[in-house]
Amino acid sequence: MIKPRSRRGGGRPTIADVARKAGVGAITVSRALREPERVSEELRRQIQAAVDELGYVPDPNARALASARAEVFGVLVPSLTNNVFAEVVRGIYDSLSDSPFRIQLGNTHYSGLEEERLLQLFGSQRPAALIVAGIDQTPTSRKLLENAGCPVVQVMETGPDPVDMMVGFSHFDGGRTATEHLIEAGYRRIGFIGARMDPRSQRRLAGYRAAMEKAGLFDPRLVTTTPVLSSVPLGRELFRDALAKMPTLDGVFCNNDDIALGVLFECHRAAIDVPKTIGIVGFNDLDMMQVAFPSITSIRTYRYEIGRRAVAMALAAIAGDRPQERVVDLGFELKRRESTAR
Amino acid sequence: MIKPRSRRGGGRPTIADVARKAGVGAITVSRALREPERVSEELRRQIQAAVDELGYVPDPNARALASARAEVFGVLVPSLTNNVFAEVVRGIYDSLSDSPFRIQLGNTHYSGLEEERLLQLFGSQRPAALIVAGIDQTPTSRKLLENAGCPVVQVMETGPDPVDMMVGFSHFDGGRTATEHLIEAGYRRIGFIGARMDPRSQRRLAGYRAAMEKAGLFDPRLVTTTPVLSSVPLGRELFRDALAKMPTLDGVFCNNDDIALGVLFECHRAAIDVPKTIGIVGFNDLDMMQVAFPSITSIRTYRYEIGRRAVAMALAAIAGDRPQERVVDLGFELKRRESTAR
DNA sequence: CAACGTTATGGTAGCGCTACCATTTTTCTG
DNA sequence: CAGAAAAATGGTAGCGCTACCATAACGTTG
Structure with a gap:
């Protein structure tokens, strides 16, 4: 019956x-x-x-079970609220919205352990592709990625040794370009201010240092960093710390635009003239940079485009034609604005 | 064999x-x-x-297939990059990170049709719960939610007729409180500036209007809106429009903090004194508001907490004890700052 | 100590779909 | 137009897991 x-x-x-x-x-x-x-x-x-x-x-579950392959992109980012990653994620979502692929998004909270845990979890779903932020995975994570059995795209940065594919740009070059710009504009006592010193921030700092040393201007007391999560209020505080430590400061390269905005506000509050007394450069070029008063020089990065490109490459790999160039450098652009127009 | x-x-x-x-x-x-x-x-x-x-x-797929119930929370938000929703999403992720539940995140792009499509898609996965932003679903979406066969939490707003559960606050009251504050502070020609006039923005505008009419101050020419997506640069432009239309403007209630920041920058640029000549109130109280110069009065909302609470309620419902109160109002708080301290 | 819960374990039969192969039909040769 | 290749369709047997029921091993009770 x-x-x-x-x-x-x-x-x-x-x-x-x-x-x-x-x-x-x-x-x-x-x-x-x-x-x-x-x-x-x-x-x-x-x-x-x-x-x-x-x-x-x-039923996607039945489908995944029968075909031993889920129509899922696993995406791992260190933060959901940091505008930079939000833009990448948006690019990924937009690129995938008309495809049959779903997205499994994971937040690693900047933690290697969290990343391993999530990779383990995502792996159990046999995803169609994995997109991960950064190129500094732990050995365990790296092994997990290599054995994922699907296309892998590391995003936000480029480097010499991709697990599979990469889309990003050089944070070192970005940091160097920003610093060189300040030097060319005539600033000398240029500080570096950074929060949440993840590997990308470290490389921007290295770029800053390279430029400063080349110009014979480097002094470790010019560097102010903290592991705390970045925010506008934090930018203000760090700037005050930097200024207390080094009152002759005449410029700052900020690890990101939030910090730069905090610096700008503190300059207003303390009646410090920008760009005359202090020059400011940010990083990422959020859209508020161009309307700030004075407008803030920043390194424009292409976050949304990184997300789109990562998906395009993964999709191509899934379709069988892996792109020729496995490492794509989308570059960046220095946007000169009033904050460094001395 | x-x-x-x-x-x-x-x-x-x-x-x-x-x-x-x-x-x-x-x-x-x-x-x-x-x-x-x-x-x-x-x-x-x-x-x-x-x-x-x-x-x-x-294997979560096999598990879902066999038990006819996936350990997935479906989450629908209108934007991934709007900080407000990003905070809600972060609250959801954090609350679920130690549970067996995965998250399926969908971006509706503020479109009812997109929402219907995603709801349809998510429904096919038999999620354990659904969390959706807003309370103004289309009839189709509403039916989809009612027939989802799982707990449903509408977030960001409260209203009289929940599909199942709700966590949020009253945008009307928020708008009214902000406007009343400006009136009490002595401002009279108070404008409303809003971009991306989604239902929540409309209700804030309604709150503004109620306060203005009660004080006998309402004038339709004080309202400046656009359907374009909100941003800091847009805030600047809209403020210029508003000022051109109504040169006697002495205060603005901004639909959100991005707009407020754009207004502040334009005031700096045009050498308009804040708060003496113009008072500014924002909405959401992003952390930059308190360090801006002058610091900006804003309506503090509890986005992260909304995400956490929504998950807690859904989890309780899944466990069988649906919360007594199905509509939770987390309220808001007016943060008085320099931008309205006349 | 028989009769009855109660708790711990296992077997069977799918969940809804697709990989693999078999079969049928159509289209192409020479 | 026979014979072969190609295209279109279908049947069977799982994918890895859990719902459901059956069974076995324990207490409890009067």
Whole structure:
């Protein structure tokens, strides 16, 4: 005695229901949905009609189980609220919104351990691709990525040794360019102010240092950093610390735009003239930089584009034609503004 | 002739492998993992040992298929980059990071149609709960939510008619409070400046209008809005428009803090004294408001807490004890600062 | 100590879909 | 137009897990 309808399923239509209604086999329905070109025009129409009428939506779980491959992109970022990563994530979402792929987003909180845990978890879902922020994975994470059995894109940075593919730019060069600009503009006692010194920030600092040393201007007391999460108020505080430590400061390269904005506000408050007394350069070029008063020089980065490109590369790899160049450098651009126009 | 190992699976260990190694039945392993208290201490230990040794990770797809219920929270927000929603999402992620639940995040781009499409998609995964931003779903979306067969939490706002549960605050009251504060501070020609006039913004505007009308100060020419996405540069432009339209303006209630910041910068640029000539109030109280110069009065909202609370309520409902109060109002707080200290 | 819960474990039968292969139909050769 | 290749369709057998029920091993009770 067989019950006609499953006791467990919520009564939603299955592929078998569609097949019955369309008068074809279940496999043909499956094919019509996934590779329509392999099914005759006529059947395709019949099947589509049955799908529409029943309101059939394939169960992604069953699909993943049967095909040993989920239509999921795993995405790992260190922060959800940092505008920079939010932009990357937005690029990824926009690029994938018309595809069958879902997105599994993980927040590592800048922690290598968290990253390992999430990678382990994501791996269990056999994702179609993995996109991870940064290039400094722990050895464990790196192994996990190498054995993921799917395309992997490391984003935000470029480096010499991709797990698979990379899209980003050189933070070292960014930091150096920003600092050189300050030097060229005539600033000499140029400080570095940075919060949340993740590997990318470290490389910007290294770029700053390289430029300063080359010009014979480097002094370790010019560097002010903290592991605390970056924010505008923190930028203000760090600037005050920097100024207390080094009252002759005449410029700052800020690790990011939040910090730069905090510095600008403190200058207003303390009646420090920008750019005459202090020059300010930010990093990322959030849109508020160009309307700030004075407008703030910053290193423009292409976060949204990084997300889009990462998806494009992963999609190409899934489709079988891995891009020629596995490391894509999207570069950056120095936006000169009033804050350094001495 | 049976092949000992599946030809399809990637050779990852399955529950059967664990069961064999631990010398128990597969079901017992399944139980030991999901409801450990129903398995004897001894077996539990053996099973855990086998799990660790094999590096077994349960396949969430198989699990979802077999139990007709995925351990997934569906989360729908209108924007990924708007700091406000990013904070809510962060609260959700943080609350769920130690649970077995995954998160399926969808970006509706402020579009009802997109929301319907995503709800349809998410529904096909039989999520454990749904969290959606806003209370103005289309009839179709509302029906989808009602038939989702899982707890539903509408967040960001409160209203009279929850699909299931709600966590948020009253945007109308927020708008009214902000405006009343300006009036009390002595401002009279108070403008409203808003971008991306989604339903929440509309209600803030309604609150503004109510306060203005009550004081006999309302004038439609004081209202400047645009459907364009909000940003700091846009705030600047809208303020210029508003001022051109109404040169006697002496205060502005900004729909959000980005706009307020744009207004502040324009005031600096045009040498308009804040708060003497113009008073400014923002909405949301991003952390930069308190360090801006002058610091900006804003309506503090509890975005992160909304995310946490929504998850807590959903989790309670899943566990069987639906909270008594299905609509939770987390309120807001007016933060008085220099920008309105006339 | 028989009769009855109660608790711990296991077996069977799917969940809804697709990989793999078999079969049928159509289209192309020479 | 026979014969072969190609295209279109279908059947079977799982994917890895858990719901459901059955069974076994324990107490409890009168």
